[in-house]
Amino acid sequence: MPAYNPSETEPKWQSHWDDADVFTADDHSPKPKFYALEMFPYPSGRIHMGHVRNYAMGDVVARYKRAQGFEVLHPMGWDAFGMPAENAAIETGGHPKDWTYANIEQMRAPMKRLGFALDWTREFATCDVSYYTEQQRIFLKFWEKGLVYSKTAKVNWDPVDNTVLANEQVIDGKGWRSGATVEQRDMQQWFFKITDYAEELLEGLETLDRWPEKVRTMQSNWIGKSEGLQMRFEAATDSDADIEVFTTRPDTLFGASFVALSPDHPLTKQLAETRPELDAFRADCAKIGTSEEAIAQAPKLGIDTGLRVTHPFTGETLPVWVANFVLMGYGTGAIFACPAHDQRDLDFARKYGLPVLPVVTPEGDDFTVEDEAYTGPGTIFNSTAPIPVAGRDTFSLDGLEIDQAKAAAIAMIEELGLGEGTIQYRLRDWGVSRQRYWGCPIPVIHCDSCGAVPVPEDQLPVELPYDHIDLTIPGNPLDRHPTFKQVACPKCGGEAERETDTLDTFGDSSWYYARFAGPNGSPFDKAAASAWLPVDQYVGGVEHAVLHLLYSRFFTRGLRDCGLLDLPAGEPFAGLFTQGMVTHATYDIGDQEWVVPAEVTEKDGALIHMPTGKIVTKGDVIKMSKSKKNVVDPNDIIETYGADVARWFVLSDSPPERDVEWSEDGVRGAWNFQKKVWRIVEQTDVPDHSPTASDPKATGDALALRRSAHKALEKITAGIEAFRFNTSVAQIYELTNALSKYDGQDAVRMEALGILIRSIAPFMPHLSEECWSALGGEGLVATAPWPQLDNAMLVEDEVTLPIQVNGKRRGEITVPAGLSKDDIEAAALSEPNIVRTLDGQTVRKVIVVPGRIVNIVAQ
Ligand code: ANZ
Ligand code: ZN
DSSP: OOOOHHHHHHHHHHHHHHHTTTTTTTOOOSOOOOEEEEOOOOSSSSHHHHHHHHHHHHHHHHHHHHHHEEEEBBOOOOOOOOOHHHHHHHSSSSHHHHHHHHHHHHHHHHHHHHOOOOOOOGBBBBSSHHHHHHHHHHHHHHHHOOOOOEEEEEEEEEEETEEEGGGGGGGGEEEEOOBBEEEEEEEEEEOGGGGHHHHHHHHHHHHHHBBHHHHHEEEEEEEEEEEEEEEEEEETTTTOOEEEEESSSSGGGGGOEEEEETSSSSHHHHHHHHOOOOHHHHHHHHHSSSSHHHHHHOOOOOEEEEEEEOTTTOOOOEEEETTTOOTSTTTTTTEEEGOOOOOOOOEEHHHTOOOOOOOOSSSSSSOSSSSSSSSSEEEEOOBBBOOBTTTTTTTTTTOOOOHHHHHHHHHHHHHSSEEEEEEESSOOEOOOOESSSSSOBBOOOEEEETEEEOOOOGGGOOOOSSSOTTTTTTOOOOTTTTEEEEEEEEOOOOOEEEEOOEOHHHHHTSHHHHTTTTTTTTTOOOHHHHHHHHHHHEEEEEGGGTTHHHHHHHHHHHHTTTTTTOTTTOOBBBEEEOOOOEEEEEEESSSSSEEEEGGGGETTTTEEEEEEEEOOOOEEEEEEEEGTOOOHHHHHHHHHHHHHHHHHHHHHOOTTTTTTOOOOOHHHHHHHHHHHHHHHHHHHHOTTTOOOOTTTOOOOOHHHHHHHHHHHHHHHHHHHOOOOOOOOHHHHHHHHHHHHHHOOOOOHHHHHHHHHHHHTTTTTTHHHHHHHHHHHOSSSGGGGGOOOOOOOGGGGGGEEEEETTTTTTEEEEEEETTOOOHHHHHHHHTTTHHHHHHOOOEEEEEEETTTEEEEEEOO
């Protein structure tokens, strides 16, 4: 037989799979369904090792489930709208659409070459008109259902590029591209009402028991439910004002040392009208980004308004400040500050010399706070009212635990008629307007007399124009397009203007998994989507823990409530796995000048950069990235070693959730393993048996091999089921070793090989097919059932038990497993060493612990 040659065999089997249409999912199959999905790629132009690992993992599941008898849907598409296409257009002078579709062509080839078991008939790109037409329809349905609204909101405005920037694109207060100081502008924006589902999204997390705990925690923190108190601090005098605050720590009320307003609070704005210093302060605050992180990181800034309010329990007056760390979008946009127990408040109080009074103590009552606020558990102290409260002579929280004190404080504020216990969510509505060309046009028309009017369904799609798109001019090309904007109002027929904003591309990926359920090109189909959903196994990066995975959970609920989906549980992804990254060593020749790892060699204990002869130092092992020059191109690996080796390597070396470090040795190991399997097949010559053979009467070495094969099969299967592919791989190695030591040319050899070959298939599908056909296996492994486990082969047939006489080990017996206690006892008592030891003594008691030990008490 010729040497194994992946560059020949791999394309050959891929076309066999295509010809037999193996991976096209049948919507009408009577089999149970299984939907396997990996987060679809952005068509950047190149696939990277991270993609290979991600899709290889999904492929293991898809192929395994098919072998287990499921009808598997395993589709692939492209998350194709977004900024990089616009940037490329700016750099190269091309068109985002051409760039995107050319990239898709370029990436599809290596993905096909990797032999993934994908249903390519359902492929689409989110920038296909047919896809975004559906998205516009969903937008209109959401609108009808009250899940879409517009309001004026603050945005980061780049005055040079004339565009809104995402928070991530504002770096140190400057536009990432223009370098211009970013301004805060109020602009009309479209929002999805995700907050309507805050509670449901939170509760749903409880049902997602096949999601990583950390992702659920991250979502739960993001939704950020907090039970608290909304209360009013009353004006101290007539010239002051009442102030509503929201707090989650009413237990710390006695430690309040000031009240603080957001710079954007209506009262602040009102005061600023007559107070230039406040107006200037507001302008300063506006220079910090709008994101919570930006505000949290900015130095604490404040200004005393001169207003005073009264503390409800102590009757003392508290000053009212404006503070830049108070956000307008959360709670009431005003707080009471307790510096001893909140770090932001403490930093602020220290800066402006405001009092710090601890009211929670973790130890005794001697407790002071220096530079670090105490936020842990403890007992309340310093919290007795000096005056009667609500007609009661004494009101005190002293001695209570935090939770008790919260309840007591809330009850008292309610009794005083100053407020109520409330529930707040950190989650905000999802702002989806982007002043960008390369996205899904928002289907809205603005009319001076009718306001914002939805585009009637029969006028969809609102298609992106291809011509007159020059992205080198700042601003949104749709805004200056000669015809896109001008349109008649659908309501009154008057002159109106199209919305020129496009949808956040996270919208595109919020429902693509449902779109895959229908055949490609057909519109979104309620019945088809409902039949395939939820996705049974989703695989992707943990970086999407919040945004994409939360938006998708919102969308399925929205689709359900608009009658577009039957999905009672509402959850789109029943199982989620977040895989680790592919990392690689980095090397630099000084001053962070990175060199390609493959150009580094070791000479006399030193690392040398071969092309320059310079000494290099090894840096960290990190995620592959162009700037660090530690990228390995999957195309090169496929070219040199083939797809199976690339797949095997990324699956074999580490647990799937951990990072895997790329190494030449590792890849060569995978290559050698492939050769080893092929060699065993080459050395097999059993013409009268197929790889589904078996010999139930096998004994000796043959029986031992049968045992090894079935034990390995059991563990390989368990490893795949539990997403521990590396343990499956280890078992595959064991079985391969057992087989390479076996010289019998018989049915048992074929049985063990059949098990090996079929259980390799999810990992190295091409090698598997080639071996199967070489051994005369029937049909394709890709459509073959998973090997049948023979449970009888899992039981150990013999066990060796130590025998103790009066606590000392005196001998051992080997008996058939499952032998009765009486028989074990008889065997132990007749063992020659024991007979000698017992000579003349009387046996008082024999204790048999089956499978472990025999204890004899004698006198
Ligand atoms: C008094 C207090 C005392 C607070 C204390 C904390 C500790 P979470 O838990 O994240 O919901 N807060 C309320 N509204 C705010 C706003 N618009 N901008 C900035 N901070 C705001 O946070 C709730 C806590 O954050 C609230 O409880 C409030 O400060 C602050 F020892 O009230 B707290
Ligand atoms: Zn009109």
